[in-house]
Amino acid sequence: MLLDVRNVIRMRTISLAGAGSLALAGAAMVHSAQAPQTTPNAQTPGAPVVTSPQAGGSAQAVSTFGALVQKSGLNIVVLDAAHGGTDPGARGTGGIRESEIVLDLATQVRRALELAGFQVVLTRLGNENPSFDDRSAIANAQRGAVFVTLHISSTGLPGTVRVYVNSDLAAVTDSNGLIPWDRAQAPFLGLSRKFGDLVQGMLVQRFKGSPDAALAAGVRQLRTTAAPAIAVEISSIVVEDRAELDRMAPSVADAIARGAAAFKPSYVVANVPGTLP
Amino acid sequence: MTPRWKFMVVAGLIFVVLGAAIYFPILRRRVRRAARQQQQSEEQARRELAQPITVNPGDPRVKTKLFWASDAMDSTLVPVTVELPLANDPVVRSKQVLNTLLAGPVDAELRTLPPDAVLLAFYLMPDGTGIADFSEALATSVPSGIASEQLAVDSIARTLEANVPQVRWLRILIHGQEVETLAGHLDLTGAFVVATRPAAAPAKPAVAAASAEKAPAAAPASTPATLTPEKAPGKLAQPERKP
Numbered sequence: 001m002l003l004d005v006r007n008v009i010r011m012r013t014i015s016l017a018g019a020g021s022l023a024l025a026g027a028a029m030v031h032s033a034q035a036p037q038t039t040p041n042a043q044t045p046g047a048p049v050v051t052s053p054q055a056g057g058s059a060q061a062v063s064t065f066g067a068l069v070q071k072s073g074l075n076i077v078v079l080d081a082a083h084g085g086t087d088p089g090a091r092g093t094g095g096i097r098e099s100e101i102v103l104d105l106a107t108q109v110r111r112a113l114e115l116a117g118f119q120v121v122l123t124r125l126g127n128e129n130p131s132f133d134d135r136s137a138i139a140n141a142q143r144g145a146v147f148v149t150l151h152i153s154s155t156g157l158p159g160t161v162r163v164y165v166n167s168d169l170a171a172v173t174d175s176n177g178l179i180p181w182d183r184a185q186a187p188f189l190g191l192s193r194k195f196g197d198l199v200q201g202m203l204v205q206r207f208k209g210s211p212d213a214a215l216a217a218g219v220r221q222l223r224t225t226a227a228p229a230i231a232v233e234i235s236s237i238v239v240e241d242r243a244e245l246d247r248m249a250p251s252v253a254d255a256i257a258r259g260a261a262a263f264k265p266s267y268v269v270a271n272v273p274g275t276l277p
Numbered sequence: 278m279t280p281r282w283k284f285m286v287v288a289g290l291i292f293v294v295l296g297a298a299i300y301f302p303i304l305r306r307r308v309r310r311a312a313r314q315q316q317q318s319e320e321q322a323r324r325e326l327a328q329p330i331t332v333n334p335g336d337p338r339v340k341t342k343l344f345w346a347s348d349a350m351d352s353t354l355v356p357v358t359v360e361l362p363l364a365n366d367p368v369v370r371s372k373q374v375l376n377t378l379l380a381g382p383v384d385a386e387l388r389t390l391p392p393d394a395v396l397l398a399f400y401l402m403p404d405g406t407g408i409a410d411f412s413e414a415l416a417t418s419v420p421s422g423i424a425s426e427q428l429a430v431d432s433i434a435r436t437l438e439a440n441v442p443q444v445r446w447l448r449i450l451i452h453g454q455e456v457e458t459l460a461g462h463l464d465l466t467g468a469f470v471v472a473t474r475p476a477a478a479p480a481k482p483a484v485a486a487a488s489a490e491k492a493p494a495a496a497p498a499s500t501p502a503t504l505t506p507e508k509a510p511g512k513l514a515q516p517e518r519k520p
Contacts, residue, residue, distance in 0.1 A: 082461075083461065087461060089421055089461060090420070090421040090422055091421075098421070132457070151422065151423060151462070152422075153420075153422035153423065153424050153425065154420030154421050154422040154425050155350070155352065155420050155422060155424055155425040155428075156350060156351075156352060156422075156424050156425075157350045157351070162423070162424060164423050182466070217423050217424075217427045217463065218427070218430075218463055218464040218467070218469075219423055219462060219463070219464065220457060220458045220462065220463065220464040220466075221462075223464055231423060233422065233423050233424065235424075236422075237422075
């Protein structure tokens with residue numbers, strides 16, 4: 001089932017009976033005449049998956065514009081396992097693929113976040129490769145969410161982890177007051193830096209040699225994300241045995257969960273209908 | 278068949294065999310030569326197409342700062358000073374320093390750009406935006422990752438900043454095309470800041486090119502403890518899909 005969202009001004013909660021219940025809520029504001037088509041079928045591969053501690057961690061698929069119980073403040077973490085599908089990401093000499101490792105890592109991070117009381121939205125569950133914009137759209141449809149994209153580097157000191165926030169972006173709005181999609185991160189840069197520094201602070205306690213604070217880089221995935229957003233990159237894919245990276249996963253997951261918990265009191269979402277975040 | 282016909286057939290066969298024995302080695306040499314020519318990679322072909330950089334011995338030799346990796350395991354850059362004859366023309370000068378950067382340092386482990394990457398063209402716009410067009414090898418051979426891709430772009434931007442003051446912004450094309458990322462991570466859709474001196478912004482907003490530096494402070498001292506977005510974002514435009 002395809003949902004053509006062209007020319008839609010605002011979508012509110014809609015319940016569809018039959019092929020599963022679909023909730024559309026929040027403020028999906030469409031500006032472009034070439035807005036993406038969304039496939040809000042729960043059976044569709046690539047649909048974002050939402051889990052919550054209340055649901056006991058069981059996965060539940062919703063649409064890209066799927067709504068969760070909206071509360072003021074941070075309660076949702078959108079987890080993005082980078083790459084996937086035809087894009088394996090960084091490749092190690094032993095056939096290790098970044099796309100596979102980050103998918104396993106996302107599972108562990110999800111568990112740690114749920115234990116900390118967060119709802120978790122995954123941008124992919126299997127070997128799919130949603131576009132950058134599709135991944136951002138999942139985060140942008142949430143309210144009170146942060147975005148974490150997981151990566152493995154090709155270089156760097158093995159056993160270290162870096163957190164990146166987007167480089168400075170000029171915040172611009174058009175004449176209608178809309179924020180251009182490709183500058184969606186701009187209003188959130190301060191929050192992203194705060195969130196990134198907190199997570200990096202947790203990581204450096206567990207992985208010596210990691211930076212003390214988040215770094216800035218022009219990460220494509222972060223630029224279109226309208227939420228506090230960070231990229232976590234583990235060094236590196238060149239390890240001889242994948243087990244070395246797997247051993248890092250629990251500590252990385254714990255650091256991200258603790259960083260998100262520490263960030264939560266700092267993040268207050270304006271309770272204005274029709275606005276993001 | 279008469280003995281005369283038998284003789285003619287045998288003679289004809291002998292003639293064909295002798296002709297083949299002479300011609301086959303020639304044919305084999307031609308096939309091998311053609312195969313060697315086919316083995317020439319597309320990258321080599323592009324090297325030949327790329328405009329050669331004229332090195333004028335009459336150009337003044339100046340101390341040139343080239344930025345390579347400080348350590349094979351580190352993601353920071355250090356300047357290496359070499360003396361090069363550099364032209365005064367900013368476009369030629371940019372090509373000269375970038376080609377030297379591509380040639381790499383003495384220690385190959387400190388390279389920031391892949392050895393098979395080629396600078397195909399360099400343009401300088403009136404607003405100071407330098408457009409560097411590299412071969413596909415820059416995207417396909419650079420190590421995939423945020424750190425390594427940012428290091429590659431930083432090395433280009435900082436080398437231009439140190440040696441070609443006319444270049445204020447940098448845009449990178451791959452084989453003449455604008456691409457979304459360098460190797461899956463680093464955003465190449467915007468312009469990178471090269472010169473920090475005040476200047477008019479280019480047509481597209483810029484992305485800072487400084488990964489190794491710490492991100493600016495999370496919040497200034499005067500910022501209240503509770504953070505909210507710097508500006509109420511209001512509504513978000515949807516992405517434009519390219520056909």
